[in-house]
Amino acid sequence: MPYGAQLTAQGVRFRLWAPDCEQVALCIGRQEPQHELVLPMDACGGGWFELITSRAGAGTRYRFEVNEGLRVPDPASRFNPDDVHGASEVIDPAGFKWQDAEWHGRAWEEAVIYELHVGTFSPEGTFAGVIERLDYLAELGVTAIELMPVADFPGARNWGYDGVLPYAPDSRYGRPDDLKSLIQAAHAKGLMVLLDVVYNHFGPEGNYLHVYAKKFFTEHHHTPWGAALNFDAPGSRDVREFFIHNAEYWLREYHFDGLRLDAVHAIIDDSAPHLLTELATRVHAGIDHERQVHLILENDANEARYLGHGHGQYIAQWNDDFHHALHVLATGETDGYYVDYADMPIGRLGRCMAEGYAYQGEASPYRDHAARGEASAHLPPQAFVSFLQCHDQVGNRAFGERITRIAPEPAVRAAAAVYLLAPGIPMLFMGEEFAAKSPFQFFCDFSGDLREAVTQGRRREFARFARFADPATQAAIPDPNTAQTFLDSKLDWASLGDEAQAGWLAYYRHLLKQRQEVIVPRLRGTGGGAAQFEVIAPGGLRVQWQLGDGSMLRLLANFSSEVVCAAVPAGETVFVSSMEAAKGMLDPWSVVWTLEARKGKP
Structure with a gap:
């Protein structure tokens, strides 16, 4: 790794990019300044400073002394045991003995993703706490867990999107080896592990780069968090490398099976190739060809150009359009960004299911009628991750209510049956499968x-x-900085003893079993442009897909409180929630899935 602390035969090599400093010193030892050993570092040109010393080894605490005696942690720290303002610790990445050599990942079409926040998923709120629930997740039918960001953030609790040390797992969750143990344990149970990473901004507390490396930022572009990260102005090469190496680091050093890049519409880069393209190209070129590694985007701009299997592309994108249309249908809410789906939610859901995006260049009322999106019908359904809930769509509500608190139960059950059996890649948010009663609220722990x-x-x-x-x-809106807001957001696993929660869990397990046995084996080879949809009533929808094996998968759904007249599609029934469907009458909030196999195929 070209940054930070690296063990060598001669000792530990320390490197820091500090183009705004004339001199930099390494401080090692106890954190009190009077007890630290201060060693001047050599200027190497281009703003780089380096020192190799035998006075440090694995476990050594260290900081860098920059302008006017300020002592700061390593921005590429592998571990910061005393939070983001404290000293970094030298980590020996070879100290963990991996035992997953036979693991090469899983094919993307097999993915059923379970998004979780490490701090609130288990009572312990640690990596070890997640390990305790891996059997439960495998039995549920999940094939991939996605961790919300774990990069070191300020304070004791945070969603993770305020991280400032992107190479260091937060110490509240455990040490680096604890994260590696989680990934290894997941692999042993056939589960992929994906990581959410943030390359569009640093958090507002604990980021010292603006003191000694101002070129990390640019005033030419702005984001919701202020000055943008510098990916295209002078000095941007070192900034780009910092984040590209970070992606490679998580995939190689920690054996993650993929990354989800947060809010890439806020990564502003006018150069060529775009950072997203260069990062994907480098990652895929540097990974063992036997490993299946998946790169996923969150992109509000709906830029289909980044999706695909080609050079510098990403396997999939979170489909917010799908969620928003489904949410409007289930809840009736039309404020905020849901206004874009209020006019014809059933049609927009149908377009998402058949073509990917609902907005493919059309004007967005929520965005002052600006055009949004690119054509996406040429992409396969697996290029889109579909969900009914996620951390954003729950936690960004004032009180963090889950969908079962704001929508009728029949509507939620219908929505789950739609997205869990569709050819796109489904994602559950932790606790969704048993209709968790606990909210997921916005929480943090800033100071001053x-x-x-x-x-x-x-x-x-x-x-x-x-x-x-x-x-x-x-x-009455919960204070995000209080510990109680965080504690209220923890999953209540004891509630699985309640009849209602157990019933929801059984329902989700049944749907995912049907997906695994009936849908997934037919997905490989499913192409784009192989689906059609039809709105048959104000809340009625037909969709059909030709799957990779030539079979026809058909959906008939009624997202309304009225009975809809509609003939059941041809084929063997995969799932049916309407008792009157066989008579050509679709009950309110009903879903029917059928599969017609290709002739000569079982």
């Missing part, structure tokens, strides 16, 4: 003035909604 600013900013964010116009209602 930032703490109060975030609390008040969260409440002002909702003031523009009519139901939060009253100051008393605003004040």
Whole structure:
């Protein structure tokens, strides 16, 4: 690794890019300045400073002394045991003895993703706590777990998107070897492990790069978090390498099976190739060809150009359009960004299921009627990750309510039956499968003035909604900085003893069993342009796909409280929730899936 601390035969090599410094020193030992050994580092040109010393080894704590005596952690720290303001620790990456040599990953069409937050998924809130639930996830029918960001963030609790040390797993979750143990244990049970990474900004507390490496940022572009990261101005080469190496680091050193890149529409790069293209190219070129590694995007711009199996492309994108249309149908909510789906939610859902995006260049009312998206019908359904809930769509609500608190149970069951059996890649959000009663709220643990600013900013964010116009209602919004908000968001596993929660779990297990046995074996080779949809009533929808083995998968759904007249599609029944479907009457909130095998095929 070209950054940070690397063990060598001569000792530990320390490297720092500090183009705004005339000199840099390495400080090793105990964290009190008077007890640290201070060693000057050599300037290597281009803003780089380096030192190889035998006075450090695995376990050594260290910091860098930059302008005017400020001592800062390593931005490429492999571990920061005392949080983001403390000293970094030298880690020996070869110290962990991997035993997953026979694991080469899983094919993408087999993916059933389970998104989880390490801190709230288990009572322990650690990597070890996730290991304890791997058997449960495998029995559920999950084939991949996706960890929300684990990069070191400030304080004791955070969603992970405020990370400032992108190479260091947060110490609240465990040490680096604990994360490796989780991945190894998951592989032993046939589970892929994906990681959410953030390459569009640093968090607001604990980022010292602006002191000694101002070229990490540029004022030529701006994002919702301020000055953009510098991917196309002078000095951008070193910035680009920092993040490309980070992607390679997680995949190689930790054996992750893939990465989900957060909000890439906020990665602004006017150069060629775009950072996204270069990163994907480098990752795939550097990974053992026997390993199956998957790169996934979150991209509000709906840029289909990045999706595919070609040079510098990504296997899939989170499909927010799918979620938003399904959410409007299930809940009736049409405020905020849901306004874009209010006019014809059933048609927009149908387009998502058959063609990928709902918005493929059309004007978005929510975005002041700006054009959004690119044509996507040429892409296979597996290029899109579909979901009913995720951390954003639950946690960005004022009170973090899950869908079962805001939509009728029949509507939620119908929505689950649609997205879990469709040819796209399904993703569950932790606890969804048993209709978890606990909310998932926005939480953090900032210090100083930032703490109060975030609390008040969260409440002002909702003031523009009519139901939060009253100051008393605003004040009731949970304070993201209190420990209780975090604790309230932990999954209550004891609730699985309740009849209602056990019933939901059985329902999800049944759907995922049907997916694994009937749908997945036919997905390989499914191409784009092989699906059609038809709106048959205000809440009625037909969709059909020709799958990779030539069979026809058909969906008939009624997302309304009225009975819909519709003939059941031809083929063997895969799933049916309407008792009257055989008579050509589709009950409210009903779903029917059928499969017609190609002649001569079972």
